[in-house]
Amino acid sequence: MNKPAAVSMQVRDIHKGFAAFRALDGVSLRVEAGELVCLLGPSGCGKTTLLRCIAGLERQERGSILIGSRDVSALPPQARDYGILFQSYALFPNLTVAQNIAYGLAGSDRESQHRRVAEMLELVGLLGSEQKYPGQLSGGQQQRVALARALAPAPSLLLLDEPMSALDARVREHLCGELRQLQRRLGITTLMVTHNQDEAMLMADRIAVMNQGRVEQYGTPQQIYGQPATPFVAEFVGQGNWLPFERGRDGGARVGALNLRVEGAQGLERGRLFCRPETIVVNPPQPGDNLFRARMREITYLGNRCRMSFELAELPGHGLLAELAPEAMPRLASPEIWVALPPQSLQVFA
Known part of the structure; x- marks a missing residue:
């Protein structure tokens, strides 16, 4: 199986506004190679905007974004070498599970695609589902297919935008554990957006608590909970x-x-x-x-x-x-x- 080389990711002094609203106000953050970092905060705090800037889906007004040693600040999304899993999964309903996973492998030959799809289905525990359509799968299974599609091109960075929010509590907790184990096994650098404190505490190596476009505290789950740096962090977490x-x-x-x-x-x-x-x-x-x-x-x-x-x-x-x-x-x-x-x-x- 192709295992991506772990790289660090950092953003430096990122600013982004929408009319009079300041979505990001000088955000700086470094994710170490192989680390899973959660962006945690209430709705409207800027966490999804930051993820979209890293992905190239939004353009920051100023500041820089580095994946490894490469400055990707001005590159289009397809040139940034990441996989992304959206809140809605964004699976193609008219394509089979195998076709959905193979969508990002268009540049490789058919035999390589078939082998990679089988590897991904085994990785996420869905072997035998190749010919099913998304509508025939449960929410948890759809999430696994979307994750397999994001990982299939062996990206060096994985971006997750509220990937568990559409699932019920029991399935969400189970898949959080599975996703964390998978991320550790692959060693892929991962940035995940969530507003769910339990998800962040369960999964993250470090948590960036965001509020009004800024990072109020960046630390381990133990530091965030046990030594909150600001009153906002103390009130928001626990x-x-x-x-x-x-x-x-x-x-x-x-x-x-x-x-x-x-x-x-x-x-x-x-x-x-x-x-x-x-x-x-x-x-x-x-x-x-x-x-x-x-x-x-x-x-x-x-x-x-x-x-x-x-x-x-x-x-x-x-x-x-x-x-x-x-x-x-x-x-x-x-x-x-x-x-x-x-x-x-x-x-x-x-």
Whole structure:
């Protein structure tokens, strides 16, 4: 099987606008050879426009695009050496599965095309479907055919534009795992657009979180979730709690009538504290820092975890969330609940 040589891809200071709307505002990004990077963000943040600029389907106003060491900024799409899988799959309904996959192999002889189509069908687990038409396939099977077509010419770069969005949740999760394994096996450099956090966390080596035409943070899934660089990233990825604070005693943070020990709040007059629900400890076995009396509002059973909505006794009206394992539920039987906000779990935003 032809295995594409892994290459890096980078964009440098890309700008793109549509009338008065700035879709991309100085985006720079590097994808290492063989890496899978997800562009994650809400609708209208610029992620699809960036992908289309890389593909040559949109022309940036300024900035450069390199695939390997080659500057492709001004080249037409067909000269950029990439495969692309669209949200709609864009399969030709009047062509068979084999003909769809062979569409990008027009320059090779019939025997080479037949051999390559068989290789691709084996790769995506659809051997025996050569003579079927797209309308005879499930959504997941159509996605595999579209992926096989994108990979058939052995491109050095793979671009994926919301490839799972048309699938139901169970099929989507299964195919995410399959696509990730396939990408690792081929070692093909891949850039994927998604608005689905679970997809990005499951598949990406690194994630670029985009907002209003800019990259707000670029890092591993662990960095994006555990050390969000901006309030937008903290709010967009996962769930969290916010506590507005003013400067407290001994470099701490004063939240209402409470004084919290916090790392990193020194020198700030005011700001916001952020923490993930799972970092809050409910009824800890040993007393520690930032331990407060709380009143439970509601508890929701979510299968592998429970989510507790509560408010601190000395901060009424300010709802917070904690997550705990189902086996910790007996600890909530006590009429008095205490929660600990460990100092190392509190992130400070000015």
